[in-house]
Amino acid sequence: MQGVLHQILSGLATGGIYASLALALVMIYQATHHVNFAQGEMATLSTYIAYTMVTAGWSYWVSFIATVVVSFIMGVVVERVLMRPMTNAPVLALVGVFIGLLLIVNAMTGWIWDFTIKTFPSPFHSSTPLLGGFLSGHELGSTVVTLVMLLCIYLFFRHTSLGLAMRAAAYNPVSSRLVGVRVGWMLALGWGLAAAIGAIAGMMIAPIVFLDPNMMAGVLLYAFAGALLGGIENPLGAVIGGFAVGVIENLGGAYVVGTELKLTLALVIIVAVLMIKPSGLLGRTVMSRV
Amino acid sequence: MLRRRTLLTGAAAAGLVPAAPAMLRAAETPGVTATEIRIGNTMPYSGPSSAYAVIGKMDAAVFEMANDQGGFAGHKVKFLSYDDAYSPPKTVEQVRRLVEQDQVACLFNTLGTPTNSAIVKYCNAKKVPQLFVSTGAAKWGDYKDHPWTIGWQPTYQTEAQIYAKYILKEKPDGKIGILYQNDDFGKDYVTGMKDVLGDKFAKVMLVSYEVTDPTIDSQAVQLQSAGINVLLTAATPKFAAQMIRKVATMNWKPLQFLTNVSASVGAVIEPAGPQNALGIISSAYLKDPTDPSWDKDSGMNDWRAFMKKHFPDGDLSDSGYVFGYGVTLTMMQVLKQCGSDFSRANIMKQATSLKELEIPVLLPGIKVNTSPTDYRPIRQLQLMKWGGKTWDRFGDIIEGVAA
Known part of the structure; x- marks a missing residue:
């Protein structure tokens, strides 16, 4: 019984990882209606930038804020330079760009910082393990950060006119342009915000899995499963989905399907959700009139 | 036509072999x-x-x-x-x-x-x-x-055999658990343990992970809650470092063995925390360039x-x-x-x-x-223990069991 409890808590901790990256996926989807496959690698790059700042002797929180700002600019630049020329391109061409971006960023981080794992500092120290070793201070702290991010995104999209304009630009670019929304800049803003959220996710994940160029490869897949499970248009859904995938994966791996099929379980979740409720558990079915 | 040419070449070759072996060899040796x-x-x-x-x-x-x-x-x-x-x-x-x-x-x-x-x-x-x-x-x-x-x-299998021999000698009643990467590399360790443990292998707990897994936390929890007190980690550097740290943060103190693939101080022990790795046993066959005992070695x-x-x-x-x-x-x-x-x-x-x-x-x-009939050039290893700053070799050179 203690084992089950421990598995659930450990699953929540890993789920927190998925949830934070899932939020970045939701952000980009809300803003552009695309899923950026390079989201994970961009987050890894941001984490390396933070790592460089910290090793250069900057304090953690200064590096943290600087990294978020730099990542935001990076996201905007990527949209302006790479995505803008593709405005009218078919979806497959966009997928090509996303995958190219993934490979380029991955190879670049490996080239600059090499592939050996690095320790990334955590701002949340705990001298003694919490709950008898079930949870570390960092796991608790990063979960809180994820929840705060969730709240901010929720407030931004629901209660600010900018958030509304961004949603409108993604949902119906033509009508938005007619009512005066600057669609191009809304898309760039979405990329910037997604990159910034990704950077925070990266900095929360790196102390747990160690920093290396392929840090996000596995995480992105689970984050995607989480986002789809909860609803990729709904930040709250994505976070709940991320936590749920973490727990399901742990319990399933330990007691049901065995550790060999843990990843398969995540993929089964994706397929099942797409078949039964494509908009996710908390997603709304949107109908568009043509 | 074809047949005639083959015949001719064959005849020519047959004639040449005794006469000019060196020349022929040069032509036939890619x-x-x-x-x-x-x-x-x-x-x-x-x-x-x-x-x-x-x-x-x-x-x-x-x-x-x-x-x-x-x-x-x-x-x-x-x-x-x-x-x-x-x-x-x-x-x-x-x-x-x-x-x-x-x-x-x-x-x-x-x-x-x-x-x-x-x-x-x-x-x-x-x-x-x-x-x-x-x-x-x-x-x-x-x-x-x-x-x-x-x-x-x-081989990884030989290495596992040597750990198993040590376990039988030092902790024969231990509850053994293996965390292994689900591929050729990890499975060789399982086979090696099986070679030596024989009947006792049935009680060994096997837990695998995939290289795509973000963390091995769940596997660590699974092994700990099963009451494992002898742990073999057959994992590549990133996962080995995660495991060493996780075991320490869970206040779990099994007798730990670590594949020498992940015995690197810089790539594994330092990131995992040198104090977290205290007492871990691994093995070596090469002289470690950082070991001061080889300072005067010719x-x-x-x-x-x-x-x-x-x-x-x-x-x-x-x-x-x-x-x-x-x-x-x-x-x-x-x-x-x-x-x-x-x-x-x-x-x-x-x-x-x-x-x-x-x-x-x-x-x-x-x-x-x-x-x-022996394609395993090196089959001996020496055990070593992490002492906080360096790996300390101990005991004799041990040979794996015969194939």
Whole structure:
């Protein structure tokens, strides 16, 4: 019984990882209606930038804020330079760009910082393990950060006119342009915000899995499963989905399907959700009139 | 027409054999000219595993030294080493290029388990010696299935056998658990434990992880809650570091064994926290360049002198350089034993008749031995324990059980 409890808590901790990256996926989807496959690698790059700042002797929180700002600019630049020329391109061409971006960023981080794992500092120290070793201070702290991010995104999209304009630009670019929304800049803003959220996710994940160029490869897949499970248009859904995938994966791996099929379980979740409720558990079915 | 030509060639060959054997051999020996012998290799010079590339650079430097000293029976080695980025499809492409276009006499020290697995059938079908591959998978010792392929370092299976022997002696009633990577590498450790534990293996708890898993936390929890008190971690560096730290943060104190693949101080122990790794047992067969007990060792001094000459900027704590040096010295012995006959058959024959060969960078007492029915050149190891700052070797040189 203690084992089950421990598995659930450990699953929540890993789920927190998925949830934070899932939020970045939701952000980009809300803003552009695309899923950026390079989201994970961009987050890894941001984490390396933070790592460089910290090793250069900057304090953690200064590096943290600087990294978020730099990542935001990076996201905007990527949209302006790479995505803008593709405005009218078919979806497959966009997928090509996303995958190219993934490979380029991955190879670049490996080239600059090499592939050996690095320790990334955590701002949340705990001298003694919490709950008898079930949870570390960092796991608790990063979960809180994820929840705060969730709240901010929720407030931004629901209660600010900018958030509304961004949603409108993604949902119906033509009508938005007619009512005066600057669609191009809304898309760039979405990329910037997604990159910034990704950077925070990266900095929360790196102390747990160690920093290396392929840090996000596995995480992105689970984050995607989480986002789809909860609803990729709904930040709250994505976070709940991320936590749920973490727990399901742990319990399933330990007691049901065995550790060999843990990843398969995540993929089964994706397929099942797409078949039964494509908009996710908390997603709304949107109908568009043509 | 066709038949006549075949007949004619056959007749000509038959007539020539007794008359001019040397000439015929030169024509029939791929990769060998009057002054040169071509040897092929693949290495991850780019990509995630590029840290291993120092091995390829070292191999090339040692051959260069041999050439400067006069080469082998008047032949200089031309070492062709290509980048495969540790990606099996690329390895196949590069090895085909080496064999068919560059016409190498043999392959030497191609690196990686999945990469070598991708070319082993091709090499054996073409009867190209695939010598001293840089991987510890047990399958390279299988002389029946692939007689043209041979490993060098102790196999993962041998290593696990040695840990199992130690467990039986020191903690016979321990509850054993194994965390292993779900591939050839990890499964070899399971097999090795099984070889030695026999009936007791039924009670061993096996937990696997995939390289795509973000963390191994769940596996660690599973092992701890089952009451495991002897733990073997057969994991690659990132996961080994995660496991060492997780075990420590869970206040779990099993007797821990760690694959020597992940015994690197810089890549695993430092990130995991040196204090978290206290008491972990691993094993070694090479002299550790950071171990002060080799400061006055003549073998290691030769190696340091070599490093100074060829790699003045090389990292002296990187054991990849020691590995490359040792394995290429073994290859040099094979080429010396070949005499003037560098045919593929003779290269393979000499590689499988090394007797009591001492390599200066192997731990004292460990010798290289091969025979046509023994394709495991090194099969001895010494245990070592992490003392907080360095690995401390202890006990005798131990040999794995016979195949």
